[in-house]
Amino acid sequence: MGTTEMARALFGTSMAFHIIFSTLGVGLPFMIVIAEILFHWKKDRDYAVLAKRWTRGFGILLGVAIPSGTIVGVMLALLWPGFMEIVGQVIALPFQVEIWAFFLEALFMAIYVYAADRLSPVMRIVSVVLVAVGASASAVLITDAHAWMNTPRGFQLVNGQVTDIHPWAAVFNPSFFITSMHVLSTAYLTGAFAVTSIAAYKLLRGKLEEREAAYHRKALMLSLIIGGAMALLSSANGHSTAQMLHHHQPEKLAAAEGLFETTAYAPLSIGGWTVESEQRVRGGIEIPWALSFLAGNRFDTVVKGLNEFPRDTWPPLYVHTLFNLMVGIGVFLMALAFGAIFWRAWLKRPYPRWLLALGTITGPLSIVGIETGWIFSCTGRQPWTIYHIQRTAEAAIHAQSLAGLFVLFVSLYAFLLVVTIFVMRFYFHRHPVAPELQHPLEAPASLHKKRIGGGRLGGSPA
């Protein structure tokens, strides 16, 4: 592989690793805020215990999110100097503002965890809200840079020179708003279904005292409601995102659906794989007219096919599968969440085992949705780094052997994935929820007195 390909592999892998932790880092604080608010509203201490335990898990995940974010931040600058040359002159603002969001999150996370016993209840909620705001803002801001790569605005490139610069036009590029909405809602969705997975797993395994089972059922119901709502929202704004592609990146939409010929009443293909020589998707199910409807809300919308574009600017055709996976997961999660809520809240029946079993996989599925969605978006932009302006090869670092670094980083990520799972299991095994339910919220300062640096959540780092 050449340097450019190695750089893509190294950067893509690093992003794929970071996104696991950072998405949970956006989704979990959102859940923690909701639990804290419910605690104060319903005066039900179970919610405080939930918030506390999620915070501990979040603390462990942040230990990976922050250094992995530092890696991708620095790698972006080192592997794509050609890209950064333009970024620095046109869209430096979101990167810069993001720093303040990081500060906000880091400062108030420490305050929420280590100073909780010295804060008034209101200040505690304010702190955790600021943590969530900081995390969400950093997601929106980095997504802005990504959206700008897809729909670049605010400059001209003349003979390799950047001219006619309008920083704000770059910031408010056409896909910024809708893409951020989709990224945020799917991050909240992921945080919620991560909780669903754990609660469903605990209930499925059984052997719980009623007190503990009730606690997990609260977590399950709360996460299903949030997760279902976010799945609905994500499908809706995912639909708008697809329409954005129709207007701004027609090649990507055509590749997503394996559409070769421009046509009205275009069909939507589900499943299968795109075969270039046959100019169609083989082995998929076709829903007539649906793609035209997706793209323009009318069945007679004309959708551009790949043959409209020079062959060397087509994205790789396997993005069809990535797109299918993402959309399929979205539909499945929505159906599952609403089905389970209906079963429980309407029919007032206990959850059947198969439903709980399905519940346990919702968290991992959400992560798969995030991964496929991002890789679809980044790979579907190929061969462009900045759509129709800069090719990936022009963005990349020049001749360096990256193979050694690639092996090193991939090993690091594999190792950290294993260790993180191990530490999570170890920690929650050592600190079961039952005792905390018996003495919920004992005088905060007395918890973990012996622990170093311990506050109310002393066992967890932040």
Next chain:
Amino acid sequence: MSGLSPDDATIGILIIGVLLFTYSILGSIDFGAGFWAMLYGRGRETRASELANRYLSPTWKVTNVFLVLFVVALVGFFPRAMYVLASLLLVPVCLVLILLTVRSTFMVFAYSADKYRGLLRVVSGITGMLIPALLVSVLPTTLGGFIVMTPDGPQLDYGRLLSSPTEYAHLAFGFASELFLAALFLADYAREAEDEAAYAVYRRASLLLGPLTLMTAVLVTYTMVPEAQWIVAKLERQVPLFGLSVAAFALGYTALFWHAGGGRIGRPRLAIVLVIAQYASASFAYGRAHYPYIVYPIMTIEEGFTNKLMFQSLLIGYTLGALVMVPSFILFWRLFLKDKRYLRQE
């Protein structure tokens, strides 16, 4: 570039310099504290170790953001320097990233997996200790002596770099500074916590390391000569600033012997402030000698600089952001660096 007054790039590099300096102090204290926490974790000095951990728990993330801030600001103000910097720094910086990741994750995991705490602390202490030294040892690459021009642009000549004494002098300087700054800072933190036992431990360490840092600094300047004649000549013109630096050190060091009332010896607050002043004046002198090159002789600040419009937006952005964040920093400071309830918990 046309329409750009030369002053803008100078202001830009000044901001970068301030950010770099801030991070090198905060990072040294952070990584050094991790090392001390590890070193004192087992023996009789566990109180000293606990104190270091108490400082680290809430602050390491904030410190890390300063590193990111520096990188983002560098790209923002000097985007056109990225090609050269990327090809020179890719490998060393990636190594630092790997160490940084192991260090931070293991430090966090050490809290959660108590059974393995000892092992995790040793790994994070040692990886952390290597980081500032490695970062400092990147400095000589910008001096020009270790660069070869290839058809694909400038590349680092690792053979030459790794066989050069100046590289190891920089490494030693990095180690010594980091441990010294962290020890001195923790001495002050211990005094603030009214923990005289821990204070004595860190004061002793500072007394030992202080002269050592000065020696390695001298070594750095002496070993520089063959590769970077140009900067040595320019450094000689900065003698007044270096003199100031040495004076600040001497005064700060003796402050550790002054009486502080109540039978306590040493004024650690004064000492750390003066030592930071020592590093500030020396860094400023070094920066002035380095000016106007980012990488000698192939990249000047002028050539790497962004456009005027973006420069102004960045200035406004940084000013506004800093103003908005000030209250949060003050709150943070009061809760974790001043509040006796946090500092003195058993």
